[in-house]
Amino acid sequence: MDRRSFIKLTAVTGTGAALASCGNPENDFIRFIPDEMIVPGVAVWKPGVCSLCPAGCGLTVRVMDADADVVRDGQAGIVRIAAAKKLEGAPDHPVNHGGLCARGQAAIQVTYHPDRITQPLRRTGERGDGLYEAVSWDDALAEIVSRLDALEGAGNQGSLTYLTRVGRSHRAALVRDFLVRFGAPPPVAFEIFGDDVLRRANALSFGREQLPTFDLANAMYVLSFGADFLGTWNSPVAQNVAYGRMRQGRRGVRGAFAQVESRMSQTGASADEWVPVRPGTDGVLALGIAHLLMSTGAYPSDAAGRAGALIEGWAAGLPGYAPEDVERMTGLEAARVEGLARQFSDARPAVAIVGGAPLAHSNGLFTALAVNALNALVGAPGRDGGIFFTPQLDVAAAVQSGSPAQPAVALESLVTEGLAGGASPEVVFVDGANPVFTAPPAWRVREWLEQVPYIVSFGHFLDETSILADLILPDHSSLESWAEALPESGAVMAVASIAPPVMRPLHQTRATPDVLLEVGRMLGTPLALPWETFDELLGASLAGLPSASGSGALADARQAGVWSGELPAGLAVADSADTSPASVPVAFTAPEFDGDADEYPFHFLPYSSNAFLDGSLAHLPWLQEMPDPLTSAMWSSWVEINPVTAERLGISAGDVVEVTSAHGTVRTRVVVSPGIAPDLVAMPAGQGHRTFTRYASGRGENPVELLAPMTDAATGALAWAATRVRVTRVGPPDGRLILFAGSLREHGEEHR
């Protein structure tokens, strides 16, 4: 057999996986495609921006040729396109430094999702039926324009409501500008696990209404109060990068880490010390530590400055927070309080983090302010190993046309008012938000929306909210359009993640910013937005920023996917004007819970799922099949119960139970978990969608359905951890809890 025919034969045997072609080629066993015959598709790497959460991580997108089935003008056919193949963290990005979380990796499935809405749709059936007909973009835009013109004709511009998601970006600025120019109120952003309490506290303590950035990489001791900062909270990839450096990134030095929470989160699992406290008392522990620090004299009380002044009794050294008092209130032994305080003072620099459940109580603002004061006491703000506030580009100032931020309207008050017969919107735009799913049923968001005469959705998918829409104008995916974010945290320097489209649109979709611009132009009274397209806005915004290469900040960003650096004076968001201490210093008030303790014996803790966050990612099959970090569950939802509690209730692993609050009941399956307090039950958010593509619909249960409409007293933010529930066993395992792990104990479970 000559070499040529040998090669032909071997080429047939395979492509891909695994063989050496080193050494003597004749000795290679099966040579897949011989070197000289390789005609690989040429991979191109393009920058991108992850749009699944507000963290604004930079992407490197691998793009290669592919044959796609597409429909263009009613004609189906196969077109060779440059298709995104894989998303990776951009190596030089100041936020994620090359890392990318599971959710970011799966973001590519948004673009290629089989259930994506491929073209504009107009509702034909009853609301919620999901019956739609295809319409052309021209007809769709004409319809919106006529609706908005009608509002204007009636002088009722204020009744246009724009529901969107949290996150800082040029797109958000454009939307705001659009609304303000039209005469509508600013967009309503609602996020169940939002951080409004912390932003408010930071504004009060430090004059910055934004989430902080932690310099974990240089910290020697990290004390986190409930913040799942390695999992889902704030800027998780940036925090993971820094955490890795804190642990093993410095020669001979290893930072220590303690986590205060009563249900072990993925972050808590990495802690050296795990500190369970009673729900809603985290602030007490923070002040107990502050009390001990001040009592040693090493930390004078005035070191905390304005953050300390917000706490009642601070100047006097917090006399009511002696370790014994802390033990009484939090349930944590005084000795451990002292131990935590000792470490917090000995290991310098130390930093405290607060976020998540501790702030989702009726006393959330107090807790945030208490931890802020503790940070201020040890001088963490602005110091290496401490906390920073990422400078924020002021888009309105940068484009000299945008409208300044206005106080946002809370969804809850809007809905309550509308249902009470007050002002109710005539037209609602839904853009990336799904409040029907994420807001507590007690708010009756769906009922409110059903009253709205005209709803437009810009979403990629039919979900619980967009299925109520009368018109659906599907957006491009973030790979098909300009993707950008202005990360609120995650880097010490200002960052603008900006990337041009990496591929042509797969479907007949349009980028929502461009749609808004076009609608603005088409209105009877054009809005006079100064940009033809969204990228013009970006260009205008970045024009004033310094460029490292000299060819302009936008050109730099197009190249690298990110602009980062010092913001010129006047383009940064200023510190909060409110620099005076709050009029009344706050003190600990016992958290209030919805539900009678006898009837509903357990605290209920919903938490942001590692895979799906609040549920907005439940439609991605990779994330559905990714084992949960603590339980190894896939494609499921569950409730976590302490083993002792489970035994007392006669419940064993996998049993079907009903979790009942005063506001609802869900039937789900039990995971018996040692990492949860006996008086607490926890449930991941994300599943329980009624309508959300083939992968998420009808799967699992949504813990939000149990939540009481409790709020933090001071800020009005939803106190999502303040509901009490009872748990009753319904039956044996029904096979719907799918676990990847055979056993979660390394030793001895079989020996019982």
Add this chain to the structure above:
Amino acid sequence: MTHPTGQQITRDLVRPLLLTTWRFYVMIALFGAFVVAGLVAWLSQVYFGFGLSGINWPVFWGFYITNFVFWIGISHAGTLISAILRLVNAGWRRPVTRCAEAITTFALLIGAMFPLIHIGRPWLAFWLIPYPSERLIWPNFRSPLVWDFFAINTYLTGSLLFLLLPMIPDFAVVRDSTTGIRQKIYRVLALGWRGTPKQWHRLESAMQIMAIAIIPVAVSVHTIVSFDFSMAPVPMWQTTIFGPYFVAGAIFSGIAGLIIAMAVLRRLLHLEDYLRPLHFENLGKLMLVMALLWGYFVFNERLVTYYGNGPHEMAVFWRTQRLSFAPLYWTMVVCNFVLPLILLGIRRFRTITGCVIASFGVVIGMWLERYLIIVPSLGAKYLPYSHGTYTPELVEVTITVATFAAMCLLYMLFAKVVPIISIWELKAGEHPSPALIPPATEKHQLGDLHL
């Protein structure tokens, strides 16, 4: 008890070939239906994907390999028993040898099918054969599965020939007893057999050599089957005792299978004069010995593991002794040890009925033994995170049942075309002097266990 004469032997043993009742067709149809069901199950598994079975991560072997080992084990019934008894010239062997050898051949055929059913891409199974392909890709001779391939092929060839050779004179008998097309067929099958002293000598020499050759092959086959397990670093698999343990277990289950087959033939073909209580009694004693040997091996295996106290081994150990697999495990011990000891050890129970009941117990117990070797170990292999379990699906159960039906079907068809007792051997045993056939008297019994 009178011994039948030569003519009577011929008449009695050729009769089943010539007389066929409706019962035969009904049973053929019944077993055939099961076999067809198994075939449909297998084809659908090939067509729809291997996932129809209950195999999963990490229990990658299940019913199919259990059945493979089980049937290869059953196959040791025959050849080994008949070869050993032939070599030691045990006269009472004569009526049972062909029954046993037929079991061997059919069980091997069925057993050898299971690797094919079991693998993910059966259409590529020919890659196990060392043929000079154009890519010069040979099989890996370091793989126990290739050893299996060679061993089973040798054993199947040997057993088939061992079964066929002594059938030649009997084909001549049938040839001479029939007419028409049937005679023509048997004339071909008889290969020109006449019965000259030279032919008899050659045949007997050949049988001697075959008997000597087949015994080490049989031992090697089940040792190699045990190597399939003991070559992999799986808890409770990697043990040197598996070779002899498997061989003993194979003979054990083989005898049980033989006893059942003989009892059925005796009843259906009215062979009460030939398959006498003596044969059951002697085979029962042999099975009793094997039960004791089996108990000895199991005790060894368990005790050593218990004292070794390796964490991974103990995970499997407790799984079978106390936890999820304990009910099956103790059923196996009762079937394989307690039941045979009572029924075969106490002389009063060692009747044909007693032997058959014990044999059914052993067949079930030995099937469970293979299952309990495979599944608990694979399901609790090292890292507990990857532990798992296994539940068979319909396709596996169907195929398993179908193979038992296939065994019955093959056996029935075989008994229909071949005298199930070797006529010439029986005559040769009877002819020289009836004394050579040990009468079923007390003093000839091989020594009773008085429990």
Add this chain to the structure above:
Amino acid sequence: MPQWGMAVDLDRCTGCGGCVVACHAENNISTVGDEQAAVGRAKHWLRIERYWEGDFPDVRLKFRPVMCQQCDNAPCEPVCPTYASHHTDDGLNAQVYNRCIGTRYCANACPYNARFFDFFNPSWDKPLQLQLNPDVSLREVGVMEKCTFCVQRIRAAGTQAKAEERDVADGEIQPACVQSCGARALVFGDLENPSSEVSRLSRSPRGSKLLEDTGAQPSVTYLSRLTQV
């Protein structure tokens, strides 16, 4: 000839699962769906094992990413009758999908349960197939598959280096899991090169091999998680 190896720093790993999805994305691993996952057929070439220790409130959870350990004396290799599983010169356990007949013996022999089986022909709901990596072959029903250390990336980097007439630099090759890990818990490289980061980490006193006593001589070193409180 380089000997590829990996170091997993358990002190850095936070169990986030980024590597798990990155592996799916890079290697065309199909999702099996809920029904198949329920019978234990989910394919995760890389999984993050998690183990509870102790009871509330003194409870700890350990994470341990487990992928094919690319053993030097791999138990999976000699048992394969068709050489579908064999050892390459640069220390990888190659799995030749086209040579696999699906005896699943290698999966039994693997002490780490790092091998997965295609119980059905993998399928992707259109147009999800557009995400498939053309450098990695799709597997047919009845084939074993497992972590390859992203051999396609190793080969691509080798070809690139060869074309530029140089050696592959340390850190130039990053399997998808290593690439995605924000905490840098995973480090990949040449164990033969004493100055590479992976060989430095592999010599760490914190290092150990998983199931060392099975004699498989894995190429993955686990650096133990420290505790200091």
Add this chain to the structure above:
Amino acid sequence: MKAVYGLYTDGASAQQAVNRLRAAGVVDADITIISGQPMEDQEFGHRDKATWMWWLACLGGLIGMSVGFGLAWITEMSWPMNVGGLPTFAWWPNLIIIFELTMLGSILATVATLVVSALLPGKGGALYDPAVTVEGKILVGVENPSDDAVPELERSLGAPAGALVKMQ
């Protein structure tokens, strides 16, 4: 073909017939004996006992052994594959292959010897009577006797009690 033969009900009569034939000058090679079972307890049953079969079986075994060794050696050396750190040509596993092929060789050699030496229709060999199998008779006869010897042969064959002499 013609033949003259006698059918006997027991071995002693057949032996007597054989002895008489010998006395009549018929050499052993011309005497055909056919029985429905081996006749080990009579002298005539021990004819043609010598055989090379054992040696041929050994030879077959040797050939099988060589094939086994060669197969293992040549295939493993032609594509040296590293699996699990085992030697390319590993004796322990290859001994198994060699053993199995050795046994296969000897089994096949034995059967081949049997078929070639005893079963394939040889010279003459047409003298037969179904009474041998059906009635259990023993046949002693002479094939292709010269015509003038027939009476003598008939007399010899008919001498034992119960003999039934036939011509064919």
